[in-house]
Amino acid sequence: MRCDAFEDRLQHLLDERQCPEDDALLAEHAADCPHCRDVLDAQAGLFDTVRDWSVANLEVDLVDRVVDRVVSRATVGTASVRVAASRSWWQTASGRWTALAVAAALVLVAWKGIDRFAPRTANDSSPSAVDPGHTAQNVREPRQRTPNAPLEFGPLARKAAEDLGSRLALGVHYLHRGRTAVTDALRGQLSRKPDAAPGERSSSFLFSAASRLAIG
Amino acid sequence: MAELVRRYQGQVFALCYRMLGDRQDAEDMAQETFVRVLRSLERWDNTRHFEPWLLAIAGNRCRTLLATRKRRPDTSPIVADVPARGYDAEDQALRSLSEEVSLGLADIRAEYRQAFLMFHQHEMSYGDIAASLDCPLGTVKTWIHRARRELIDHLRLRGIVEGTSHAV
Numbered sequence: 001m002r003c004d005a006f007e008d009r010l011q012h013l014l015d016e017r018q019c020p021e022d023d024a025l026l027a028e029h030a031a032d033c034p035h036c037r038d039v040l041d042a043q044a045g046l047f048d049t050v051r052d053w054s055v056a057n058l059e060v061d062l063v064d065r066v067v068d069r070v071v072s073r074a075t076v077g078t079a080s081v082r083v084a085a086s087r088s089w090w091q092t093a094s095g096r097w098t099a100l101a102v103a104a105a106l107v108l109v110a111w112k113g114i115d116r117f118a119p120r121t122a123n124d125s126s127p128s129a130v131d132p133g134h135t136a137q138n139v140r141e142p143r144q145r146t147p148n149a150p151l152e153f154g155p156l157a158r159k160a161a162e163d164l165g166s167r168l169a170l171g172v173h174y175l176h177r178g179r180t181a182v183t184d185a186l187r188g189q190l191s192r193k194p195d196a197a198p199g200e201r202s203s204s205f206l207f208s209a210a211s212r213l214a215i216g
Numbered sequence: 217m218a219e220l221v222r223r224y225q226g227q228v229f230a231l232c233y234r235m236l237g238d239r240q241d242a243e244d245m246a247q248e249t250f251v252r253v254l255r256s257l258e259r260w261d262n263t264r265h266f267e268p269w270l271l272a273i274a275g276n277r278c279r280t281l282l283a284t285r286k287r288r289p290d291t292s293p294i295v296a297d298v299p300a301r302g303y304d305a306e307d308q309a310l311r312s313l314s315e316e317v318s319l320g321l322a323d324i325r326a327e328y329r330q331a332f333l334m335f336h337q338h339e340m341s342y343g344d345i346a347a348s349l350d351c352p353l354g355t356v357k358t359w360i361h362r363a364r365r366e367l368i369d370h371l372r373l374r375g376i377v378e379g380t381s382h383a384v
Contacts, residue, residue, distance in 0.1 A: 062246055
């Protein structure tokens with residue numbers, strides 16, 4: 001047996017959890033090879049020593065420490081979820097910032113809107129009214145207004161109002177169409193259910209059922 | 217929960233102690249292991265043995281710690297905790313062997329050490345170790361063979377043979 005074969009066999013026996021000192025082939029080679037005899041001697045006792053380490057003498061009890069940490073973490077986690085759930089949207093930082101941003105945007109829009117749609121007078125000194133360099137399309141004729149006449153909004157304001165109205169109308173229209181589509185779909189489902197009560201087929205019942213499904 | 221910790225704390229601590237060579241760090245890592253295990257218990261595949269999974273987590277925690285801190289030179293082997301007085305020559309030799317094995321272990325790569333301890337200290341099979349460490353069985357086998365060879369060389373060079381101590 002050569003030295004590399006000796007090591008292979010030694011590793012194999014250790015893999016199989018057998019005792020290398022009892023192996024005749026290893027003993028035979030070790031008798032003639034001082035290096036391998038040293039290896040055989042050195043490994044003897046090594047693995048018993050390591051096995052004896054399998055349960056160490058633990059001076060502290062980890063049970064309380066671990067349980068405390070796990071329980072406190074779970075309590076903190078639950079509490080934070082509970083607090084988060086009980087908060088209104090405006091009580092959260094992001095909610096407050098959003099509200100602030102919306103308010104600022106509204107103020108800005110209102111201010112710009114007033115500035116843009118404000119009725120013009122003969123004394124209006126805005127550049128569009130007085131600047132001779134403007135083209136004819138851009139030059140707006142100053143409206144004459146008697147001192148007691150009510151304020152009158154310009155055509156852009158009227159157009160904006162009309163746009164808003166038409167968008168709202170369109171939104172309502174889509175809402176109705178969506179409701180009809182859901183109702184039709186559920187009716188189709190119920191038509192396969194012959195024992196359904198007549199009330200179950202009503203639109204409002206079906207719509208509320210659809211809402212419940214969507215929420216669920 | 218408490219029963220689980222009570223049952224396995226000795227084994228987890230033993231592995232951590234041999235991996236780290238420091239009692240305080242080993243206690244911290246053992247504690248951390250149980251906290252992690254209890255928090256991720258639902259991820260345990262219950263078709264597999266629990267102990268290899270637990271020890272793999274402990275070993276991985278130790279390897280992470282070893283990677284992040286500079287290894288302390290003054291590792292205190294567990295046998296050094298036992299007072300030397302009152303022990304005969306054979307006990308002294310066993311203590312000496314244990315200390316040398318600890319020193320040898322401290323010098324080998326963390327992956328080798330973890331696989332070696334799982335096989336020889338906790339008597340886990342190659343298959344269980346490979347599954348726990350999520351690496352091929354052949355790799356585990358290579359790591360353990362290298363760990364053995366390095367440990368045997370360390371003992372041979374230090375003149376340590378079974379039952380006696382001839383440390384140079």
